[in-house]
Amino acid sequence: MHEVTVSQYELVYNFFSFTIAAMGATTLFLWLNRSSVAAPYRNAVTISGLVTAIALYHYLRITQSWTGSFTVINDTITSTGFRFNDAYRYVDWLLTVPLLLIELILVMRLSRVETLSKSIRLGSLAALMIILGYPGEVSQNSGTRWLWWGLAMIPFLWIVFELFVGLKTSVESQPQEVRGLVNGARLLTVASWCFYPVVFVFPMIGFTGGAATTAVQVGYTISDIVAKAVLGIIVYAIALRKSQYEKSGEPVLATV
């Protein structure tokens, strides 16, 4: 953990606090509105809220760990000696990233076989990706960081490929009314995910000391808000629109 300046400390702290409020609000919004979507989509909305609830818990812990690592008195910052716990993010991702993929698959309402096989395959790849990234994240050595980064990129690229190519046919089988939204959710997931490996390499490409710490913390935090809270709201919007569509027209069960 590198020394940060008072303003870097406060910037990171305020990002964390913003995220606590955003994750909490999104969770409540999703769970309060669960009953306004049709039964087949409730699970997708429930799980979207679970993802932000798990993130809320971890951001409370991350914030506590951050304020425990430093003391700011009279505009002077000192390290307390308690180490900032990087592992919270990985523990969070290990739970939320497979769930994120599952909420995306569930809201598409594919066949049961397809839902199950995609959930298991993408969920396992996501877990593997996070487990492989962790040894790199906690290392100070650039070579070690690149090694584990490279290994984690294998399941990462596989998932991105599946989201891009494998789910493309599923998107085309969605009703016309929601195709744009579903496609948006798919692209948002891919785009927000691409931030993580970039943020990971910040300390290896010139960011040093407090600037590296700040860039990594702010970078991961913004990515988490987009990948979890914004995606959750979009999944809810898809579920709502599909519920309305299926009530008025004939029920649509995508077959691919």
Add this chain to the structure above:
Amino acid sequence: MHEVTVSQYELVYNFFSFTIAAMGATTLFLWLNRSSVAAPYRNAVTISGLVTAIALYHYLRITQSWTGSFTVINDTITSTGFRFNDAYRYVDWLLTVPLLLIELILVMRLSRVETLSKSIRLGSLAALMIILGYPGEVSQNSGTRWLWWGLAMIPFLWIVFELFVGLKTSVESQPQEVRGLVNGARLLTVASWCFYPVVFVFPMIGFTGGAATTAVQVGYTISDIVAKAVLGIIVYAIALRKSQYEKSGEPVLATV
């Protein structure tokens, strides 16, 4: 952060504590009564409760930061050296002000296109306004404060103009029974919002030291109660009356 007297410290503290109770109570009232309004208005009530819930979180943090900044022993107050965190208010507004505008738009039940375009436009302007205000708020320099105040006033005046002029036609398309209430909500929003830029300039127009700090904290707190809790109750009242009206008469969907 300026030194305050013991009575100023206590006055501000008691205002914060009052606000925690008010925001918590409003949140619970709105969510408990969510199901008593018709389905099309539930989202407006849910979001009104989210706004006060987010404010509740931030007032808990603000209070914690306030009590952490000072120690009062035997009627003597001393600064602890821990800085009072001004950013909580801005982080709060960044989330709640766009939501406030959305709850107002939702309860009008405009067409889907109109709802979406107004929400995105007003929501983005509100976020811009708050981001522009922050660099001024944390500055001790009057010139810097006036500069950012002036910049934030541009989106501010745009929003006020839209609320006054743009939403006026929408108000006229509301059923007769709720026109007065909707108009009241619109005017209350404009009026309560006008407090914020006035409170902001307190330190620039003669309030100094502890008096400036106290005036700013009390001023923002009163504005927040009116703009969030009182507005939330009015939005609920509109939603309730429109639900009753539409049950008895024919459903009304404002078209403008």
